[in-house]
Amino acid sequence: MTIIVGLTGGIASGKSTISSYFQSLNIPIIDADIESRLAVEKGEPAYVEIVSHFGKEILHQDGTLNRQKLGEIIFSNEEERNVLNGIVHPDVRRRMDVKQRQAVESGEKIAILDIPLLFENKLNQTVDRTILVYVDQDVQINRLMKRNDLSYEQAVKRINAQMPLREKLLLADEVINNNGSMEDSINQAKRILEKWQVFPT
Secondary structure (H helix, E strand, C coil), rough: CCCCEEEECCCCCHHHHHEEEEEEEECCEEEEEHHHHCCCCCCCCHHHHHHHEEEECEECCCCCHHHHHHHHHHHCCCCHHHHHHHHHHHHHHHHHHHHHHHHHHHHCCCCEEEEECCCCCHHHCCEEEEEECCCCHHHHHHHHHHCCCCHHHHHHHHEEEEECCCCCCCCCCCECCCCCCCHHHHHHHHHHHCCCCCCCC
16 A cells, blocks of 8 residues: 655755655655646646736746746735635646556555645645654745845745744644754654655665
8 A cells, every 4th residue: 555645844944855865765756846837837728827817927928937927926915826826736736646646556655745735735634644844934034045045025925925834843744854954854754764664675
């Protein structure tokens, strides 16, 4: 039986590092961000709906989505963020379900769904177990400012658009504390796999 795991965190929490580690062990990773990028490629049904709602000013000259412009709209307006999520999320879910089914049919011991908004969208109810990659908020703000070249205010606005990590702590089955070194975080991830008896041999 395949254990389906929801891996989550917050923006700039270091979830991608943990996801990459699991991938290096040949564990199937079904990444919501990748699937959401594919869902909004030019000509896809979700792309057509987004342009219809938000207008052509959110496009680059070549017709592809200008994520920065769209981001500025949705991170400042919860109503518009909900509209976007309502367009994109069902299609992303469908794409992920197909890949999850493939992992189960292949007899994998574990498959990991990498979902930033796992708890916000109540998708934790659709998986067997959950792992949260956690950092303190000041660490999160500093990493996001540095990574995305944002001001303090811009970083805080993006972080506040998600459920606080301290609230997610209460919901997660396992927590990887990513305030320290990468090596320490990877060791925590390894211990979780060993505990669940799914560490690849």
